[in-house]
Amino acid sequence: MPSVLDQIIDGVRDDLSTRQQDTPLEQLQRLAEAQPAARDGEGALRAPGLSVIAEVKRSSPSKGALADIPDPAELATRYAAGGASAVSVLTEARRFGGSLADLDAVRAAIDLPVLRKDFVVTPYQVWEARAHGADIILLIVAALDDVALRELMALTRQLGMTALVEVHDEVETTRAVDLGASVIGVNNRNLKTLDVDPETFSRLAPLVPETCVRVAESGIRDHEDAAMLARAGADAVLVGEALVTGGDPSAAVDAMRSAGVAR
């Protein structure tokens, strides 16, 4: 039985082959090269205090529909007003209801680094992210072997972007560190079972060198969770559900960011 992650990636590959027919790689490369230089995502996340990466997330495999987001640009503007350091945009369509159009809208609306959050398995998607103005991309270690991960990290760097390299366990963390990842996200959500274990970050953070940016991802509900993760060594938190389902995204971002100040 394929895991949820495998099933998501099968759908991503199908959608990707349609886009590759519509927009050949050479055309995408010209679009990417015409973009202004990528913003410094790693620098933004390294800034003192707890950085918040605030996510535009309509739905998820674990929870189904989360929020109707008719205007992702407006939501991103509210995140920026609350002091977000970067905005994450899910572009996967089948399970998350996202799109490259959402990425375009957010890119045009804010001056912060933007993360393209998707299931990147080919260089084409890295070029695509840059062509649509992304500054950061997610690379999920569980979805890639070392050869592919090294190649995608190198292309990301070549295009001036930051790779947020995501891990879930000790073996993946060692792989990310050994391959030279400088921004490592520990996902508290197991992408095979979808269970969230808030202790995952605390367990794996000591394996990530202090020279790296440590990002805690998933299941972060409020400023108390953010403060706990900051004490456990997080430089940044990545938050989706709590921000799109709460009443005031600016205030929620501000509260999480401020919770990290006193760590």
Ligand SMILES: O=C(O)c1ccccc1NCC(=O)[C@H](O)[C@H](O)COP(=O)(O)O
């Ligand atoms: O969110 C899911 O259910 C999910 C399932 C399978 C693969 C990835 C998934 N989420 C992607 C993410 O990494 C989260 O959107 C992100 O960390 C924010 O999480 P949350 O604050 O819990 O919405």
